[in-house]
Amino acid sequence: MEEQHIEEMKKKVIEAVSKCRICMSCYADCPLYESTRGFVTQGPSGITRALYYGIRWDALDGKDGQDLRDILYACTTCGSCEVRCKKSACNIPLVEIIETGRKLLVEKMVGPMPKQIKVLESLDRNGNPYGEPAEERTQWLGSIDPQDTAKIKLVQGDLKTETLLFVGCTSSYERDLVNVPGSIVKIFNHMGVDYGILKDEKCCGDPALRLGEAGLFEEMAEKNTKVFEQAEIKRIVTISPHCMSSFSQDYPDLPNNITIQHYTEFFAEQMSAGNLKPQKSLKKKVTYHDPCYLGKHNDIYETPRQILTWIAGDSFVEMEHNREQALCCGGGGGRMFVEIEEIERLSEKRVQQALDVGAEIIATACPWCYSQIADGIKTSGNEGKILVKDIAELIAESL
Amino acid sequence: MEVIVAIRQTPLLDGEIVLTADEKSVEIEGLKYHINEWDLYALEEALRLKTEIGARITAVSVGGKATEEAMYYCIAAGVDEAVLIEEESSYQLDSSSIATLLEKFTSMRVFDLFLTGVQSEDTGCGEVGAILATKLCVPQAAVVMKIKSLNPEESIVVQRELEDGFSDVQRLSLPALLTIQTGINQPRYVSTMHLRKARNKGSIMRISPLDLSTGTGLPAPKKTMKRAFLPEVGSVKLEFIDGVTAADKAKNIVDRLYGMEVL
């Protein structure tokens, strides 16, 4: 018998998976199944059943352990399978089972994928998954409009702020995304919001949890929670849906008087309250890609569309697969840090779906979706035909 | 089967290297430490033997208080016993002193296989394994990239990585010592929970160098660093390509190479 928490995880998986009726409906919506060779273990009930038998056969070590690891870590955790299973089958918590499997393999020292180990080490050492130095976290401020940076309150030590803009690692370090935090800062200043940015902001810890390193996530969550309490923060506005999802769903003891909002929620609120009015309307045809961690994981489908309708009116067009049916960009669940063979790249399929409705701009609201789609535009040779924009950029451009 | 693996903590290489005031050595205060990369592969190879043939693993290191962290890492990773030969000024010890301490320690126990990393990231001497094997009068093989076969209590067959793509295969009778090359395996990830459990419940066997009956305190070093200096960068023939932006520099270097008909 192994340690208690490992046995508990095993029991939880066996119980949850044995309720699955193997009706295979989840394969109809799984982006992994659609974009890879189409093996059965590249689809939801195949992955969860592989974990089930991995436990039943006690095959979590050695070669079998590595095969199971490769199966479990290919999933983008987008949640499309859960949407389908809830609607037409047994409502099995498939993503939760897969992530429990990852935690199990990490505790058995089989997970994560070799390439993802340096991500966890960097999270621990530098407070971001990219191996960038922690002290360069706010370097992006140097490359945006100086008038905007002047108004930013850099929160440090015992400085307080009611509203915190949580920038996130990708927006802080990814050079060709600098326009996203830049736009948000411009909008905040335009509205005269009193807000701050943490000088030594550290990753929210989401990648650690998605990769199954629950212990590291707990430590990171604890540290961040102390920082938020110390700065007496009442509202956290995040740029990435992953940070928002992590704070609101995974942080164990974040004080409940702190409101957690993705920036689209905050701006939509401000727009309907009249504090934020787009001046120039967007002429180009724009469509919207629902980030999985905004839509499927947190049911935020309409707010971003409200903003886009305010800005673009009826030149905002809907793709065939939207809201709960939106196709995943392939970046979630740790997939940004490891290369999974794609026969048809998800990001390219999504770009094609946008072109099919005549869109000239694909708007989204997640840095990972942004980079994946930007990549998809390049590799599918559609540069010049279509652009990817973050909703924040569109709002800023409309002021 | 008893396997001993020697571990050393080396400073993390990224960032600025600063010399001490007397320019006698490198300033190690404030540097972050981690387990020497080669030793991580040696540790993983030992743990592989544990899972595959149930070998009993002892991790041993010569170091000060900071090295406890490495010992807890080994315990978390799954070694059966973690031994720390406590010496606060271990950074001043040279390879032969460390080898002598390890020899005194190892001769007090029974072992079948002793694993070390080929060399350490900071000093890069690659001596400890060879000196130790010679003093213990056991066969040794350096730069091992594969354990081909193992007949416990009898012999081990290894493949060694040589220059220019050559390699050779040697059989060594046990007990034997191997120095392990990077890339032999894929070191595991040790989770925070395991580390936390190791720190709370794990126990490190501490030995003072004096108990190792080396007579008068620490063994005399065979070599000591008298002076450290930062090499002036660039060979005499180096010319930095100028240019404001990266694109300018790119264009200039291409022009130079075409100018010299190298392209």
Add this chain to the structure above:
Amino acid sequence: MIDSEQICTKIVEGLEEVLEKKYISINRFERMANALIPFPYDIEEKQMPYAVVMPRTADEVSGIMKFANKEKIPIFVRGSGTQLAGSSRPHTHGIVLNVHRLNQFEVYEDYGYMECGPGCVVAQLDDALAELGYYFPFHPGSRIIANMGGVVSNNTSAHMIDTCVGKPGDYILGVEAVLPNGDIIETGTKGFRRPAGTDLTKFFVGGDGLLGVITKIRMRLAPGFKRARGIAVFEDLKALARGVQRMYREKRPAPMLMEFMEKEAAKIGYEIKGLPEPKGSAIFFVSVGSTEEEASSKLNQVLESFQAENPVEAYEVKDLDVWEKLWGAREVIGSFLMQKSGHQWKAAEVVCNLKDLEEGIVAAKNFNADMPSISKLPLYLYGHIGALSMHPGILIPSDWNDEMQKNALDEIFQKEARLNVQYGGCGGEWGQFSKRKDFFVQRYGEAAYAFVNTIKKAADPNNILNPGILEGYR
């Protein structure tokens, strides 16, 4: 573990010239995953495949079959694995031939037909053809994932009422198939007039996967229908049955779809969809015609028959939202009950003749009454009553161990066989063999069963292709 190491490597080496190595998997979990079927009791050791191969062309399938024949290694063909008579689970060690990559799809409007591979997904084809204004004859419950190879091999009607649109096989002009010995043949025609006399298509369409691997299906492009929708609620099941009998006896035009929900089932469905509680068992049906008017007039003729059995209510549903809710009610019962109870849904397929429908529907209602291990389990009755087909659905606890689950399944198939023999009907959705072989022998006799075995033996002397389906298994 079986000492399959050498066999697996032999397979990989043997097939290296046949298809790309990356589509040959001997990964232990992938092999298990290709033995998954909707009866989730554990896979037995002997059912563990040696390897999984995913061919892309008929030639590759042929190469695989030839290799399998030479090495005497069984081949189990797999599409989505959702067939409800358990045909997709391998019965012994062997190679699983997964047709997922055989998914070419081309519409030749100038020829008036379309061609698709066995790996195409039913719903995707259905939607694509509907967009072009064509009718698609396959409408199984698992349409969003079911593969063409499976539905064609079973010739499954599911919701589609035979008396209106015939069997789906009627729309298939011909197929390309790989015989068990690896030969590739083509059957049928490119025209609309199908062969008189010997037409080998019938050996594969509804062939239960016994005589060959379908690698291409050619299907006629039939014009789409306009639809009219109706509902009728009857006090009790007998009245409902009499309504249907009257529809046929009074020579009314048969509807394309005619579903029913017994009161208990309907109550749940209506509740979930926020509809007022039904005052009895309900029938929803769709009549079709080339124009709205024609569809509506056909519908009303059927309603006239129903009126005669004084239903609680019977009317044409004009409001699409109400219809979506009514039709949706039927689809959510299964998932709602499973999620509430945490148990798993298993249904039988009881098919009656017209004369005894009144008695048959009651027998279906009390389906599990006299069956030892399932009599106390909750039962909900629904089905395609227009085709005289009824699904008594039972919730089997998922924490029952394998043996108890198998017993429950056995009893369901045994009772189903007994009723179908009694009323002379037969399953029209899930094929004739595997878990339902006993019915075939009881219904058609040993001679008929022997006859099928003779054909199988002739076509597949080494019994390489899908062994176990014809033999049937518990």
Add this chain to the structure above:
Amino acid sequence: MTKGLILAIIEHRNNEMRDVSWEVIAAAKDFSSKFDLNMAVVLCGCDCSDLASQAAKCCSSLYCLESEQLKYYSCDRYGAALQGLIDKLQPTVIVLPHTTQGMELGASLGGRLDVPFLPDCLDLFCKNGLWIGVRELFGGKVRGEFQAALSHLVIVSIRPGRFDVVAEESVGNEIVSEKILLDSTDFLTEVLELIPPATGGIDITKFDIIIGVGRGVGDKENIGLLESLSKIMGGTLAATRPVIDMGWLPRERQVGQSGKTVKPKLYIACGISGASQHIMGMKGSMKIVAINTDPKAPIFNVADFGVIGDIFDVIPPMIEAIKVRQ
């Protein structure tokens, strides 16, 4: 006081003398004149008379220890054989190349004779009777002067590629070859086979232009960028050990101590910090361009041209510039 002796141990493999042997003889010559020492060279092996005569052309006295047991190098056999000669000749300094063989042999001889060993030295000098070796620390970012403890004998291994190859001069070649028979009971190792490098795959040593890929490339996906640069230049890709260990490029493209040695017309080092093991394999290139963000990276010690910048910013415009010229 008779003059001291410096004894050079040379290496051969697969019946060919290794380049480092000529370098170590050159170093020994240099040290013998600088520190007024006699010089001798020793070669161990079996039926290696032609190798001995080759070596004898460049040194005045050569010892050749021959025995079937010395056919292949193994630490205990070579150690035992050399110990006899060392006791006899009582050298002051033993010098050998810092190769996989040299580092093991030097350290074990040091352990066996309980004398200091200065591994991987860039230079050697003597200050009032104490030998001092200049060595690299922290991957070449720092250098240290290591003083050996006072001892009748010091063993030194020298960094390959550090000394130029000795020129041949027909010196009076006195070859002392001894057939020796070692007591095989104390041999606990046995060399089963020597495996030559895998044939097949690309032979990067044949290319005039080589693009070196280092850890700085960041991820396997980015190698495509360097691939297009090497294609447009008609060159090929090579890589440092970490890139090979991570499986981003096949083993046959590894340049360095445990990989291949290349001497192309042009070597462009992209994102390579310049670990000694890598520099050893490419420093012989005619022209070396190094692209790195860190101006202090050791790679610049061997480069002709240095471009300070991120390879993702420098290489695309380079490709454009070349396209324009073609």
